[in-house]
Amino acid sequence: MAEKVNNGGKGGNPWLTTAWTTATAVILFLPLVAMQFTEEVNWTVGDFVFAGGLLLGAGVTYELAARIGGLAYQAGTVAALGTGILTLWITGAVGIIGSEDNPGNQLYLLTVALAIAGAITARGRAxxxxxxxxxxxxxxxxxxxxxYAGVAEPQGDVLAPEVFAATAVLAAGWSLSAFFFSRAAKHQ
Structure with a gap:
């Protein structure tokens, strides 16, 4: 049986905090090293700050979720955070519809904003x-x-098979999160 770590009654697990902060550092270190060997990876200071903030924010959010709910709740949180990060990363790096400059990609960013606003409104209730x-x-x-109705330029980019594949993967991620939260709600 796993023992609970005693950290002065503050809740949480100091090993978990160490794990996600270390993971953030390692993830940020990879492009830094790659930039020394190839010109294809060309991150600016702003890129590192954005990625670091995104990953640290996800870690803090998971820490809060770990204190609120059980395993199903945590799995729902991980699925939502992973899908949100993936959406932001793909949209910012290469774009889902055409290039990252295509205005149609802003719609995917709105889905992340919807998830954040909804989570705040839900107050974390499963x-x-x-x-x-x-x-x-x-x-x-x-x-x-x-x-396709008129936001993307050119509209033909929307019909690319990779747009449908990426959209399906992202929608599945949000749906998986909903599934886990439904399991958590049954146990509350």
Whole structure:
């Protein structure tokens, strides 16, 4: 049986904090090393600050989730954080619809904003998080449809198979999060 770490009654696990901060440092170190060997990786200070803030923010969010709920709640949080980070990273780096400069990609960023706003409104309650993640999944599926209706330039980029594949993966991530939150809601 696993022992709970005693850290003065503050809750949380100091090893968990060490793990995600170390993981953030390692992830940020990889492009720094790659920049020494190739010109294809060309991060600016702003890129490192953005990525570091994104990863540290995800770690802090997970720490809070670990204090709130059980394993299903934590799995829902991990699925949501992973999907959100993946959405932001892909959209910022290469874009889902055409290049990263295509205005249609802003719709995917709105799905992350929807997830964040919904999570804040839900106040972390698992039952409400189910609806937030389900709506975010639907919004993700709607993004290329809305883009094709006139937001994306050129519109042909929306019909590329990789747009459908990326959209399906992201929608599945939000749906997986909703599934885990529904399991957590049943145990509250």
């Amino acid at each position: 039952g409400r998080m189910v609806w937030t993640m389900a709506l975010t999944s639907v919004a993700t599926i709607a993004a290329p449809v809305i883009a």
